[in-house]
Amino acid sequence: VERDVEAPELFHKTESGLWDGRPSLGGVWVAHPDVKEPLRVIIRNEANGKSIVGALFRRERENPGPRIQVSSDAASELKMLAGQPVKLDIVALRREKIEEAAPEPAPEPVPESAPTKETLDAPEAIEEKPLDPIASAAAAIDAAEGKPVARPAAPNPKPAAAPAVTPSKLAKPYVQLGTFGSKENADKVIEDMRKVGLFAVANEQTSNGKTVWRVLVGPAGRRAERTAMLRKVKSMGFKDAYIVSN
CATH class of the missing domain: 2.40.40.10 (RlpA-like domain)
Structure with missing residues (x-):
């Protein structure tokens, strides 16, 4: 933080x-x-x-x-x-x-009491049930005729995690266009950047009770790409744009 x-x-x-x-x-x-x-x-x-x-x-x-x-x-x-x-x-x-406080360690689980002699000497009765003959026969017929045997539905697979974005090797891979006191103005600038093929974001920050939005373009993977981005945004009227780390 x-x-x-x-x-x-x-x-x-x-x-x-x-x-x-x-x-x-x-x-x-x-x-x-x-x-x-x-x-x-x-x-x-x-x-x-x-x-x-x-x-x-x-x-x-x-x-x-x-x-x-x-x-x-x-x-x-x-x-x-x-x-x-x-x-x-x-x-x-x-x-x-700001260094975040380390989380408190979880309490150790309370060990369960050891089984008593009475518990060991008195196992629960196991009820035996015959297999359903109709269901067994139906499965055998389906297998002989080449029909698929019904199986329980598999749980829905979890969506694969999105691939991690390769971090830029540049110390300052972003170009800052400006700081805006209105989110509406920041969003308008972001939309203008996207129209010309530049990816822009607005970082919301609070300082002394005031909320502002810093609009950044990037990150650039190479120095030449960053130079091209800076030249592009300045040509669009953001003469005071400059490179930043984040």
Whole structure:
């Protein structure tokens, strides 16, 4: 089991952010010029206490005004108005594994009491019954005429287990398209990917009481396949897509 843990040593900024009012692709994300590589972050609106988990990218162009650029989906979740700067607190997240408690050992079975002499000396009577002569004769006739002898129906065979998917040898076999605060938006992106022959999934995650959906394409088995997937999704408008482990 894994959970999100804040990692301010990776990235932490408390500054004004701005949504310019234009719709944007890629789901929930913010951009800042000090970012070195894409990260998962928690974004908090200091004015109203709203928060959401999303992606953090490097802002390539410096424009007048706040240095934090906010996507339209992030602005919607944080209740930000277009063109109005809001003080945001952005902290990087990392995944931490939680060790599950080992199950308690099952109690040892209580040994049954040894049989007594009376039990051994008094066996139950066995009732003998003659075989049904009609049934025996019918079976013999059927066998002589080449007819199949009726046998008890065999139990239904259990369905064979689905073959295991061969794991990818790449450390980062997936391409992340974005993080969405709405499952409907995530499902729409998945459907768009399937129309062009790409397999996509939405991983539901909860952080600080907020549920988000990360849309991933993959896994790729080879580096060339992963490069082709990344090029394809970027050509479809997901300019901020990047490779991830899961």
